[in-house]
Amino acid sequence: xxxxxxxxxxxxxxxxxxxxxxxxxxxxxxxxxxxxxxxxxxxxxxxxxxxxxxxxxxxxxxxxxxxxxxxxxxxxxxxxxx
Amino acid sequence: xxxxxxxxxxxxxxxxxxxxxxxxxxxxxxxxxxxxxxxxxxxxxxxxxxxxxxxxxxxxxxxxxxxxxxxxxxxxxxxxxxxxxxxxxxxxxxxxxxxxxxxxxxxxxxxxxxxxxxxxxxxxxxxxxxxxxxxxxxxxxxxxxxxxxxxxxxxxxxxxxxxxxxxxxxxxxxxxxxxxxxxxxxxxxxxxxxxxxxxxxxxxxxxxxxxxxx
Numbered sequence: 421x422x423x424x425x426x427x428x429x430x431x432x433x434x435x436x437x438x439x440x441x442x443x444x445x446x447x448x449x450x451x452x453x454x455x456x457x458x459x460x461x462x463x464x465x466x467x468x469x470x471x472x473x474x475x476x477x478x479x480x481x482x483x484x485x486x487x488x489x490x491x492x493x494x495x496x497x498x499x500x501x502x
Numbered sequence: 503x504x505x506x507x508x509x510x511x512x513x514x515x516x517x518x519x520x521x522x523x524x525x526x527x528x529x530x531x532x533x534x535x536x537x538x539x540x541x542x543x544x545x546x547x548x549x550x551x552x553x554x555x556x557x558x559x560x561x562x563x564x565x566x567x568x569x570x571x572x573x574x575x576x577x578x579x580x581x582x583x584x585x586x587x588x589x590x591x592x593x594x595x596x597x598x599x600x601x602x603x604x605x606x607x608x609x610x611x612x613x614x615x616x617x618x619x620x621x622x623x624x625x626x627x628x629x630x631x632x633x634x635x636x637x638x639x640x641x642x643x644x645x646x647x648x649x650x651x652x653x654x655x656x657x658x659x660x661x662x663x664x665x666x667x668x669x670x671x672x673x674x675x676x677x678x679x680x681x682x683x684x685x686x687x688x689x690x691x692x693x694x695x696x697x698x699x700x701x702x703x704x705x706x707x708x709x710x711x712x713x714x715x716x
Contacts, residue, residue, distance in 0.1 A: 423689050423692075425685040425686065425688055425689045426685070426686060426689050428685055429684070429685040429686045432685075439684045440680075441677070441678070441680030441681045441683070441684065442575060442677055442680055443574050443575050443576075443680075444570065444574070444575050444680050444683055445574065456573060456574070457683050457684075458573075460685065485573055486573075487573055488573070489572065489573035489574050489576075489578075490578040490580070490581065492578045492579065492580045492581075493572070493573065493576045493577075493578050494574070496576060497574045
């Protein structure tokens with residue numbers, strides 16, 4: 421039986437997301453989209469599926485957090501991921 | 503004069519200010535627990551174990567644990583005063599490891615006098631199990647100042663697995679703890695827990711059936 425976590429990991433991998441263990445986040449540079457571990461733990465497989473599928477209508481990063489980090493930390497992260 | 507130190511350096515300085523207090527807290531916690539458990543020890547059967555271990559969280563682990571709690575795993579360098587190691591609940595830690603796990607209830611009852619005053623924050627069990635994986639409490643002793651201590655009561659096999667996991671995998675570089683938070687690694691850890699529980703339960707069954715057949 422596939423666990424919920426394994427199902428989410430599989431959704432993320434199939435959609436080209438990789439895990440950054442230093443930042444505790446799954447990200448896809450081509451799609452400019454990222455999901456924090458906390459967000460993934462608190463949201464269902466269906467919500468994840470919909471969030472992956474939702475188009476990113478801009479060239480800005482779309483990041484799914486439970487709690488938004490400070491602008492400073494966010495800026496540093498964006499500079500790191502490009 | 504402005505403080506030009508990084509957040510990490512400020513936290514390291516705070517750690518060494520707190521260190522004597524952390525050591526005292528560990529010693530006091532361990533001593534109180536051993537004292538309460540002492541009457542249980544002579545009554546243990548030959549297959550039963552109660553081990554008490556303690557540790558002072560080291561400086562880099564403490565700084566890194568606080569960093570990992572922040573979104574995106576970073577401190578905001580513009581807000582250095584927003585962080586303090588005293589928000590960590592396990593600077594001082596004591597773990598009581600019990601075999602077989604059904605004895606956890608007995609240990610819990612014996613320690614209840616001190617645990618009633620503390621806050622419960624149990625570690626949830628893996629899917630399919632009703633009881634928490636480990637009983638966990640945090641709090642501080644009167645006069646202990648800012649240091650919060652943690653007491654865990656856990657099955658011996660799970661506690662020893664955590665020790666091996668920690669020392670072999672994360673200790674070389676605390677940042678590797680982020681690997682353990684990945685979704686699939688959490689599943690693999692649950693698999694280990696399920697297997698250890700099955701092993702332990704079968705061992706307990708064998709002991710009981712041996713006692714009956716003796």
